[in-house]
Amino acid sequence: MYISVAASGANATISAVAGSRHVASPAPGKPRHSVIKTEKQRRESAVEKTSFPTGGLTLKHYIQQSLELITASDGGGPPRWFSPLECGARMKDSPLLLYLPGLIGVGLGLILQHERLGKIFDIWCLHIPIRDRTSFTDLVKQVEDTVRSEYSGKPNRPIYLVGESFGGCLALAVAALNNDIDLKLILANPATSFTKSQLQLQTLLPSSIMFPHRLNSSFLDVLNLLSGTTSKMVATTMRKQLSLEQVIGEISQDTCTFLSPYLSVLSDVLTVKMLVWKLRMVKSAAAFANSRLHAVKAEALILISGQDHLLPSREEGERLSQLLPKCDIRIFNDCGHTLFLEEGINLVSILVGASFYRRGKCLDYVSDYLPPSPSEFQKVYEPLRWIEVATNPVMLSTMESGKIVRNLAGIPSEGPVLFVGYHMMLGLELIPLVSRIWMERNILLRGIAHPLMFTKLKEGNLPDLSAFDTFRVMGAVPVSAPNLYKLFSSKSHVLLYPGGMREALHRKGEEYKLFWPEEAEFVKMAARFGAKIIPFGSVGEDDIGQLLLDYDDLRSIPYLKAAMEDLTNETVKLRSDAGGEVSNQEIHLPIILPKVPGRFYFFFGKPIETEGRRQELKNKEKCDMLYLEVKKDVEKCIGYLQEKRKNDPYRNILARLAYQAVHGFDSEIPTFPL
Incomplete structure (x- = not known):
C-alpha cells in the first residue's frame, strides 16, 4: 500500500482537519490509496489522511506500514503531520491528540490503537523523515505553532500530547513553554532519562571506529532493539505453546519475513552518521526538557514499562511524578520499551481508568465516560x-x-x-x-x-x-x-x-x-x-x-x-x-x-x-x-x-464442585426451589 503524506514547513502552522473524503482512482495494477484533505486551510500547511487496514491490526501491519512510510518519505523533506483514515469517525467535540514519536520518527507508534482512539480523538501523528535534520528546538517550535493555532480555534477543548520516548521530551518542552494552553500530557517511557540509558554514544561508538557509509550488523541490532519487534514476536510465539524447536523456527521465520525487510530499508536510508546525529538530538532533547520541568503545569499521565531495556523508565517515572505538580503514573510490569505496540495495551481503557479523558475544560464523569467494549x-x-x-x-x-x-x-x-x-x-x-x-x-x-x-x-x-x-x-x-x-x-x-x-x-x-x-x-x-x-x-x-x-x-x-x-x-x-x-x-x-x-x-x-x-x-x-x-x-x-x-443443597462449594464433576463444569448449578 502506498502512503501519501502531505509536507508542511518546519515552522508552519498546521491547519485543522475538517472534512470531506476523496478517494483516488489508481491506475490499473497500482495500489489504491485514500486521502482526506482539509476543506479550509488557514496557512500553507496541511494534515493528510492516510489509509491503513482496519480491524485486527497487528505488529506485522506496523512493520509493513512503516516500510511504506519510510520509503515514501525517503526523499527527505521537513517533518509533517498525517492522520490515519481509520481515525475519521469520531465523536462530536472530540479533543485533538498530537502523537509525537520516538527516535526513528515514523509516527505509527499508535497504529494498534488507531481504531479505538479515532472514535474519541481528532488524531494527528508527527512524521519525521529518516533523512531530516530538523533540530530539536525547531521541532518544538513546529509542535508549539500547531498547538497554538488549534487552541485559538477551539479554546474550550483540551489538546493531548502523546509523547513516546523521544516524543516525551518534545511534549514536556512544548508544555513548559505553553502554560496558558489546556494541555494534557501522556508520556510513555519518556527519554528524559537518556543520560542514564544504554544508548549512550560512548557505548555504541568506540572512539576508534570510523563511520561506514551504511549500518553494520551491530547497529542493526540497535535498531532491532529500538523497534521492539523481536521481543514482541518472541512473546507472541511463546503464547502458542509450541515446542522449543517450533518456537525458534517461528521466531526465525517471522524475523526473516517481517523484521529483516524493515531493518534492511532502515540500513539503506539511515547511515551511522545519521543515527549518531539522532542520538545526540535525543540527548539534547532530554537536557532541554529536564531543565524546564519546573515550568510544566499541565496534567500528565506517565506510562511506564517494567521491562524497558533501553531506558531506566521505572526510576524515571517515579522521579517525574515527584517533580510534576499534576501527575499520575501507571506501570505495566511485563511490557517493553515500545509500550503501544504491546499486545493487550489499550490506551482508551488506560485513560478511562485514570479519569484522564475529557472533552471540555473540566472532567465530567458522566458525559466524558466511555463504556468498555x-x-x-x-x-x-x-x-x-x-x-x-x-x-x-x-x-x-x-x-x-x-x-x-x-x-x-x-x-x-x-x-x-x-x-x-x-x-x-x-x-x-x-x-x-x-x-x-x-x-x-x-x-x-x-x-x-x-x-x-x-x-x-x-x-x-x-x-x-x-x-x-x-x-x-x-x-x-x-x-x-x-x-x-x-x-x-x-x-x-x-x-x-x-x-x-x-x-x-x-x-x-x-x-x-x-x-x-x-x-x-x-x-x-x-x-x-x-x-x-x-x-x-x-x-x-x-x-x-x-x-x-x-x-x-x-x-x-x-x-x-x-x-x-x-x-x-x-x-x-x-x-x-x-x-x-x-x-x-x-x-x-x-x-x-x-x-x-x-x-x-x-x-x-x-x-x-x-x-x-x-x-x-x-x-x-x-x-x-x-x-x-x-x-x-x-x-x-x-x-x-x-x-x-x-x-x-449446593450452598457449600464442595457440593457445587461435586455437582459440576458429574454434570460438567459449565453446567448451571441448581439452588433452592422458589
Whole structure:
C-alpha cells in the first residue's frame, strides 16, 4: 500500500482537519490509496489522511506500514503531520491528540490503537523523515505553532500530547513553554532519562571506529532493539505453546519475513552518521526538557514499562511524578520499551481508568465516560472471575406482575433505573453483581462511589488511585447530587448504596443491618426523572468470612486508632453534618477470617414506579413514606434470601464442585426451589 503524506514547513502552522473524503482512482495494477484533505486551510500547511487496514491490526501491519512510510518519505523533506483514515469517525467535540514519536520518527507508534482512539480523538501523528535534520528546538517550535493555532480555534477543548520516548521530551518542552494552553500530557517511557540509558554514544561508538557509509550488523541490532519487534514476536510465539524447536523456527521465520525487510530499508536510508546525529538530538532533547520541568503545569499521565531495556523508565517515572505538580503514573510490569505496540495495551481503557479523558475544560464523569467494549470488559473481568466461580451467585428478580423468576428478566431494559441495596462487607458483592447484569442483560451499572476512588487530599497510606482503575473503567462516579442528576438525565442504570462506607465496614453482629441516612436523599431526584427504583438484597458475606477485628476492636488499639484517623484525613469526608451512625465514615480495614466459600444470593424486588409522581413526592411526608418503603423492601429481600438459602443443597462449594464433576463444569448449578 502506498502512503501519501502531505509536507508542511518546519515552522508552519498546521491547519485543522475538517472534512470531506476523496478517494483516488489508481491506475490499473497500482495500489489504491485514500486521502482526506482539509476543506479550509488557514496557512500553507496541511494534515493528510492516510489509509491503513482496519480491524485486527497487528505488529506485522506496523512493520509493513512503516516500510511504506519510510520509503515514501525517503526523499527527505521537513517533518509533517498525517492522520490515519481509520481515525475519521469520531465523536462530536472530540479533543485533538498530537502523537509525537520516538527516535526513528515514523509516527505509527499508535497504529494498534488507531481504531479505538479515532472514535474519541481528532488524531494527528508527527512524521519525521529518516533523512531530516530538523533540530530539536525547531521541532518544538513546529509542535508549539500547531498547538497554538488549534487552541485559538477551539479554546474550550483540551489538546493531548502523546509523547513516546523521544516524543516525551518534545511534549514536556512544548508544555513548559505553553502554560496558558489546556494541555494534557501522556508520556510513555519518556527519554528524559537518556543520560542514564544504554544508548549512550560512548557505548555504541568506540572512539576508534570510523563511520561506514551504511549500518553494520551491530547497529542493526540497535535498531532491532529500538523497534521492539523481536521481543514482541518472541512473546507472541511463546503464547502458542509450541515446542522449543517450533518456537525458534517461528521466531526465525517471522524475523526473516517481517523484521529483516524493515531493518534492511532502515540500513539503506539511515547511515551511522545519521543515527549518531539522532542520538545526540535525543540527548539534547532530554537536557532541554529536564531543565524546564519546573515550568510544566499541565496534567500528565506517565506510562511506564517494567521491562524497558533501553531506558531506566521505572526510576524515571517515579522521579517525574515527584517533580510534576499534576501527575499520575501507571506501570505495566511485563511490557517493553515500545509500550503501544504491546499486545493487550489499550490506551482508551488506560485513560478511562485514570479519569484522564475529557472533552471540555473540566472532567465530567458522566458525559466524558466511555463504556468498555466487550473485549475491554473481558480484560477487566477475567482476573476477578475467580470470585464468581467461588461464590456461584444465585440471581432472582421480580416481574412487574410480582412473579419471582430465577434470572434477571425483571430488570427494566430502559433507564433511568435506580438500584438501591445493601452493601456487604468490603463491597464483596459488587463484582458478581455488575458482571452478571452486564453479561446477561447487556446493562452497565453506573455505581455511585466514595471519593477516595477518585482523589486524594494528600499522600499517605491509602491505596494508590491506580488500584481503583477497574471501578472507573466500569463506570463508577463520585457520589454527588450533580452526578446523580446527570446519570438520570442520560437514562442510565444507577447503583446506589445509601448505607455507604458505614454499611460496608460494619461491626460484629451487624451483618445485613441497614445504616441509611434519615433524609430521603434519592427519592426526589428519582421522581424528577421518573426513574424506576429497584430495591434489592444480597446475602452471603457470612458464608465466605468471619469478622475477627472490627472498627471498635481496632480503635481500642492506640496505634491503629491514630492510623485510621490519618487514613480518613487523606480523602474527602462524606456526611460529616449528618446525624446517627451513618455519619461515622472513618476508613479502616477490618480483619476477616476466610471460610470454605459458601454462595452469594441476590434478589431484585419489584420495580417501584416514580413516573408521574414528581409533584406528589415534593411533599416531604409522602417522600419520606416512599423512602421507608424502599428501605423496607430491601430488608424484605434480605430476609427472603436468608430464609430460602437454608434449603439450598449446593450452598457449600464442595457440593457445587461435586455437582459440576458429574454434570460438567459449565453446567448451571441448581439452588433452592422458589
